[in-house]
Amino acid sequence: MSQSTPPSQPPAEPSGPPAGGAPAPQPVAGNPYAQQPTAGNPFAGGQPGFASGQPGFAPAPPPAPRPGNVALGIVAAVVAAVVTAAVYGTIIGKTEYEIGYAAVGVGFLIGFAAGKLGGGNPALPIVSAVLSLGAVYAGQLVGFAVFGADETGIPVMTFLTEHFGLLTDAWQEEADVMTYLFLAIGAAAAFSGAKKAAG
Template sequence: MSQQFQPPAPDSVTPAPGYPAAPAPKGNVVLGIVAAVVAAVAAAAAYGAIIGATEHEIGYAAVGVGILIGFAAGKLGGRNPLLPVVAAVLSLGSVYAGGLVGEAVMGSKQLPISTMELLTQHLDIVMKAWKADADAISLVFFAIGALAAFQTARKTAA
């Protein structure tokens, strides 16, 4: 009985001698988004702690929030054009959440209620306090954080 030639499966093709193998695809969009979400949560907590400790917003901290989120998205997600946009949106949410955490920290200093209790059981009060404290510079911090996230995700994409 003669054996018939069977070509290798498409995913196991080896390059011809003298030619390099095709580069493996870099980045994983889902991993980039997950990493950016984790970075956004951590950055919101840190930004909120800074606001609570200093009792005012700091623009450089908002830039740091954006850079952290953009770096996570770009490094792990690769060059997908969706990732800078996702990083910018997550930065907006993270700066906002950080502002709420900061308000809760400041409120817990004045009230006999913990920060976590303010955030979980009295979020409406925290949101009203944030809105009362928000001004034009707050919007600038949102924009700066989003721009930093967008640019960082684009520049660090592998």
């Protein structure tokens, strides 16, 4: 046989002042368990700022720019410029087309390498943009060399070393608005890539 438990009774309210003569704390309207601050108790009201809905702490300051090694960032950008120029030139030589997305990729990789290793130095985006101009231009020359090597059987390195003047003359004859546009978008991508990598 189970025994029935008596119904729970609400807590009895204090009938008089507590010992010592201090006034009894008064219940807050709507909540019989929350009590108003008692006079003379500096901790009864909670921490300043919380009761009024204001935050108790000031927001954290924004993080400082990530430090880095500027020289290492420049070296990384130079290496990226050499590698991407070779890849970009091979694509141009094999397809016989200048591809805008490839120029963007050249610039972005150069800038990203500089910003990732060099940090937030404000000179790195500018250096990256200049290196990107050189890389896209060099890639276009490599493209002429790759195309010439396929047509004549002369090695690419021979074109680049012994017939470099011929390559630059061919570039000047073939350059048009799109050629210079690719140079510009590559530089812009490098500048942006360095900013994003350092952020």
